[in-house]
Amino acid sequence: MRSNRIITKKQSFDKAELRLNETLFCNANGYIGVRGTLEEGVPDFISTMRGMYLGGVYEIIPMKQAESLCNLIEKKQTMLNVADTQTIYLCVNGEKFDIQSTQADCDRILNMDEGYTLRTLAWKDKDSNRYEASIKRVAHFEHPNLFTIEYRVRSLDRDAEILFDSRHIADVKNYSDPDDPRLADESEAYLEAVMSEMTENSSIMLAKTKVSGISIASAVGHKLFTADEKGNLKEIEINGDQIDRIKNGEIRGTFRVHIEKGQEAVYVKYTVFADSIRESDPKNKSREILCEVMGKELSELYKVQKDVLTAFWQRADMEIQGDDELDLAMCFNMYQLFQSSPRMDKVSIAAKGLSGEGYEGHYFWDTEMYALPFFILTDTELARRILAFRYETLDKARENAGLLGHKKGALYPWRTITGEECSGYFPSGTAAYHINGAISNAVISYYLATGDTDYLLSEGEEILLEIARLWLDTGNYDRDGKFVINEVTGPDEYTCMTDNNFYTNCCAAHGMKWAVKIFRELGNRDEMKALSEKLGIDDDEIEKISEAAEKMYLPYDEKFGISPQDDSFLQKPVWDLENTPKEEFPLLLHYHPLHLYRYQVCKQADTVLAHFLYPDSADKETMEKSFRYYEKITTHDSSLSTCVFSMQASRLGLYDEAEKYFGDSAKLDLYNRHGNSGDGVHTANMGGAYMAIVYGFAGIRINEDGLSVDPFLPKSFKGYSFNFCYRGRSLRVEVKSGEASLKLLDGEKIDFCHNGDKYSLNSVGAVSTWKLKQ
Secondary structure, three states, X not given: OOOOXXXXXXXXXXXXXXXXXXXXXXXXXXXXXXXXXXOOOOOOOOOOOOOEEEOOOEEEEEOOOOOOOOOOOOEEEEEOOOOEOOOEEEEEOOEEOOOOOOOOEEEEEEEOOOOEEEEEEEEEOOOOOEEEEEEXXXXXXXXXXXXXXXXXXXXXXXXXXXXXEEEEEXXXXXXXXXXXXXXXXOOOOOEEEEEEEEOOOEEEEEEEEOOOOOEEEEEEEEEEEEEOOOOOEEEEOOOHHXXXXXXXXXXXXXEEEEEOOOOXXXXXXXXXXXXXXXXXXXXXXXXXXXXXXXXXXXHHHHHHHHHHHHHHHHHHOEEEEOOHHHHHHHHHHHHHHHHHOOOOOOOOOOOOOOOOOHHHHOEOOHHHHHHHHHHHHHOHHHHHHHHHHHHHOHHXXXXXXXXXXXXXXXXXXXXXXXXXXOOOOHHHOOOOOHHHHHHHHHHHHHHHHHOOHHHHHHHHHHHHHHHHHHHHHHOEXXXXXXXXXXXXXXXXXXXXXXXXXXXXXXHHXXXXXXXXXXXXXXXXXXXXXHHHHHHOOOHHHHHHHHHHHHOEOOOOEOOOOEOOOOOOHHHOOEOOOOOOOHHHOOHHHOOOHHHHHOOEOEOOOOHHHHHHHOHHHOOHHHHHHHHHHHXXXXXXXXXXXXXXXXXXXXXXXXXXXXXXXXXXXXHOOOOOOOOOHHHOOOHHHHHHHHHHHHHHHOOOEEEOOEEEOOOOOOOOOOEEEEEEEEOOEEEEEEEEOOEEEEEEEEOOOEEEEEOOEEEEEOOOOOEEEEEOOO
16 A cells, blocks of 8 residues: 655646645535635735535525415525634744735645645745744544644744734624635624633633524644754743733733744644534533543544554555546545545535535535445545544434425425525525435445345335335326326426436336345344334335335436437437637526427436446436437536446447546545635535446446446556455555455455356455456
């Protein structure tokens, strides 16, 4: 396993580049997210998203409908900027450091092997004396409440007086951009500082949201050292006079230290967060954790961080030969997914992770459909945590179903933080019932990859049954005796409120069949009997679910030999994509929704995704014709699209197309291919890129028959390899010119299939090798 997952960039003051670096060099651990803003700040004329976020912490804000029709959503939750403890002003010999005016040379580093970001600085003062500084930031995985900054300053040519002017600010606002629908349109201060306390080396502030009533405690501790040229540290005592209140909601710490030529001044800032969603007394909890972590050596905290990542990369290691940019981008994507994954309850993975305020911190179907597969194959514990959020919010999903008129079942919200719907535009939000399909598919996929029957009995089957009930209540039988589902929106948000969306119907049938299968196979277990009694479900209702699944209507068009996206899709005129100006993409920002809905034009993969996920939904000829049809009318305005086309092309044996559609999707954020990564990373696309390699190029399939592997080598690759987990085993795929192999790294004997033939790996270290298909 390699150990060189490092990204280095020069700091730029181009506005777009500055915002991009704030995203790329963010620190997160699933609970805390910290944008990679500059400690000393930037000039007021430069727009910056200076944010610190906590997973699952929100405020409720109004979302007034133009017409208050029955049960339309009129409020939503939004993710909060909870504090600013990043701000540290530096003065050297009385001169305030400013990276622009001093023309400091600045490198930014992301070390994904050890889990930190680093900013290195080199500059001269007005008398040409040289100074160096390094600023190391960590959001700690083992201590998810903790974020640290280690600020080191060295004087190379003379003795120096160093002043660290450190701020603890609870009076903060969220970012806004009224011109971008993916961001809030007003900058709001959602928090009020209600309490502050100071000790000799720390401060604690408690802030409270105005509507949701959530309390957020931020505790900040300080340590100060000098370091000689050999690196030996000497701690300098901090007294209470160095910490004072500037105003309500802002506390200042001023820490002075004298260093001799060649010495370093070292300032360490500890921030601990706690909230009332998870803690009965967040103030005291933050104080307790702060005392604990400040009692540890910083080097010890760094070592634990590295150990966590060493274990992660052993499970998830991936390497691409022949494209260094792609190789680094895939490391970045997997690291960002890991940073975004929940390490506490009542939280999931947002569309932007914890790297920015795009989509207001909401969870979508993206989490289960695109992000979760990565964790199923690399970290089953985190996969369970992601799934647990949907079980925690199952009652809210039941309530949501009731609001939409359903007598039984659960309908998960399109956008949410707490489990309540946050989508104001229901045609492409609430009507997207296929989120239920993503969640049921996630439950089934997790079970197939892990064999975790205990999960099915404790949580998974209850989710499946309640989703199955929802489908049964939503659909009906038509004149021909087929089960149909009307007035829903599929993944393609350029076509809304349709009858028999092919993808949605496939999802429904798949989930219903599995709900019935598990119920019948585990029906004699005490847990299943208790679940039946809890839900009031009996054999008659199970039979109705089974019948609806078997009789599910899947549209087919004989003229084109394809699976139509829905009943009316092929009746519409085809959008002239070839003659649409480039500046009019994405279309949703330039055309009224109704105008889009009346054309054959797709924002993203819809039927193509159904064919990939549910290979029994059509024969291969239909799938290939459908692929060719939809690729001509799909804009890929969504970052979730090209990865799906790539996966399905791989599945169909269209290897050139698979490589073409994979294209730059993996490089989207690291190289800012869509120009909007400054708002936050695209976590779902990162998961999709992983799936395109693992499920697409490598041909990994996990179904009732077990594991199969059928890889090919893209022409632009010299080779690729990756580790993954399956049913308690650790395995490694290696593909290079002429041959491919599967190796058992850890665990018991494993049987698998390749190209229809059965193989076995009987012991750790065993390898099966075969000639590569061309």
